Amino acid sequence: MGYLFPQIKTGGLVVWTKGDIHFVYRGSNYQQNTNHSHYFVSDAQNMKHNVPTTQLEYGNEGEMLTNANSKADDAFQEKYQSICGQNDEEPVKGTLYEREVNRLLDSLGPRFVDWWWNTPLPVDADLLPEFVPGFKTPFRQCPPGVRPTLADEELTYLRKLAQPLPTHFALGRNTRLQGLAAAILKLWEKSLIAKIAVKVGIQNTNNEQMAWNLKHLTGGTVILRNKDFIILYRGKDFLPGGVAQTVIQREAQVHDEQVKEEEARLKAVDSLQMVGGLSSEESSVGTFREYQNFQADHVHGNTENSNTIIELEAEKHRLEKELKDQEWKLSILNKKIERSNQALAKLHNSWSPLEESADKELLTEEEKAMFRMIGRKMDGLVLLGRRGIFDGVIEEIHQHWKHKEVVKVITKQNQARQIMYTANLLEVETGGILIAVEKLPTSHSIILYRGKNYHRPEKSSSSNLLTKREALRRSIEVQRRGSMKYFARERQKSILELKRRLRYVARQIKYRTPRS
Structure with missing residues (x-):
């Protein structure tokens, strides 16, 4: 039945399917609409195909192809009417996507009729209730092994994904946003992103405050905020209402079972002490209290320090890589200095200065x-x-x-x-x-x-x-060697500083890592 969705959405006929790819034929009665919206008519008379005059030139083959296409389109219309149950003579306007968006937005609240951009009309957030009884920030739980924060590539992808989406809400000067937050939570059950337009005339400071309030109420992530839009991502740890309730109930059941097991264990221990005269010293090995202590000392502690440890590990890796690069560059400089010393020694060998004469003329x-x-x-x-x-x-x-x-x-x-x-x-x-x-x-x-x-x-x-040419070579080589020695000293200082910082980061990681 996977081929029915592109047929219903486009009004065409799926002629071939290969995996997830569908080839859709538009039909011989296809008419291009300038508004890019398709109209589905259930009347059987409107589904008759008008064969173009250009097809008459192809003879019997063109007629056979036209008849085959007409029969296939008629069969598709009968199946479409049986699925949708629309046997009336009124045409259904709009694509399936537009109708689904309108149905979703109608369930969220009243529409903003003074909308200045393209349809569909967004929900007027100013007409939503200011307070919702019993409203609270939803329960969130991230899947195991998934970081709740967004990487740069994920943030860029979500912004590109939000660009073609329709605007869901239009927000004005309303500052009590519990109704809007509840509507956003309902929207997030079907969409990853909530797109909120800021009405004309709202100041940028109010825009920033509204974005912060919505983030606080919903627990989502603001991926874009400017003078026109506020775009909220529901987050990787978002759970729909039914799923969140199921998770909370399951955790409560597990906790109750653990409490019952602990009570049964304590009763068994008391009975054994009374019968066998065992020591009354209590041991926490294998008890519920040991599990709670482990959760408090390791799980929660690791959760709090996980981000810090990850940052320290990344800093250590960066420092090690930079230290390796600096040492490699220093070794190259030392090799160049050695070659320069050899070249200068070769030039100095060709120069033999005279010795000072012992018989020296004296002047008053x-x-x-x-x-x-x-x-x-x-x-x-x-x-x-x-x-x-x-x-x-x-x-x-x-x-x-x-x-x-x-x-x-x-x-x-x-x-x-x-x-x-x-x-x-x-x-x-x-x-x-x-x-x-x-x-x-x-x-x-x-x-x-x-x-x-x-x-x-x-x-x-x-x-x-030395000759004039040899003297110039010597001067250039001396200047070059001096520059290389200077940079070698500076690079040696950088290596010592990197080693000091690396030792400090290693001590921080050792201090923050919990002992087993």
Whole structure:
């Protein structure tokens, strides 16, 4: 009989069924309705099929197909009239879905006639009773192993499901909502969602208060609230009225049976003590009191702490995953630092700085002050860039000494240790005399004197120093290694912090988990 529902709902004829899929033929007398509503007429004269003129071109085959379809539609109309029991001549307007919705809304209360959107008309919540005698929040019980809360995917699905549904209620300024809550509970027995429209002119603050009151009265979940609608989901723990009463009665029966068993056990124990002279010390093993204590200590305690323990377990899992990722990234950084050290060591092997000469020319303080004054006033200078000291710098210094006795070298280094190392290295590599290191606004100047016995070297470039290209590679590698060391230190700090938080979460879980 599963094929009758699509036939009744659409007015067509099911020509083939495969599993849950039905193929419905619309019929030769199908007329498209602009209002998208179908009318079922029980009059036998209106069910005669008008064969289109285009079918006459197909000859006898078209006539046979038309006659077969007409006979099938007539048989369907007779079966439909026998099922529905509608033998009158009045047509039934509206689809089965619209008629069921109207029948359901009529059972909930009076309709809101000033509705400004499409039919069906919602129930006017302002005309429902303000107080319902004996009303109370319904009994709820979630199935075993099911979380009462909604996940993000479930919330999105319910919102999409509520969008095409008709509006069930229209609510105005009514603040006493027991009648509306009772109607929503009745609606929830047939629908998962209650869709409430807010009448025009209601403020947003009242809208929020009404949503909170309805949630408190019904125990449902607000899945959407805006200036136009309040949508309530009945919840996973919702039980229809009959089912809730059955569950409550069954629990009461189980409790009564347990009480009777406890009374019988106590009588048996008393009789055994009187006959056998056993000890009168009471033991709770296997008693109803032990069961109640277990429920109080474990079941209810676990119910209260279950959400907290779940959150702590999730936090522990997240921290473990993040700690593993941080340790993996730190190992990669350490490998990169090791490769960078190897590359720098290879470059340093190709550089052999000269040793400081023991026979060093001496200058008086007056001569040093004079050369310092000359170096300060000099316009020509040698600028040290990011490459540092290489063979080209030494060659340029000798070019300056070809015409002048003093040269001024500008360096952008900031640390005093690096500046003095650079000055001493220039003094050794050039064979000159270091006069002074002067502080400038944004840099430092190193003043070198060529000496009284200066002789220009035969080779313009030093073979023991790095070339310009090698010096650039060294500078880039030093900067890269410094950055990697910095990030490695920061990542090590993050790992220590994650380990500390992980130990704290583990202690919290151990403290909150009940002991067996």
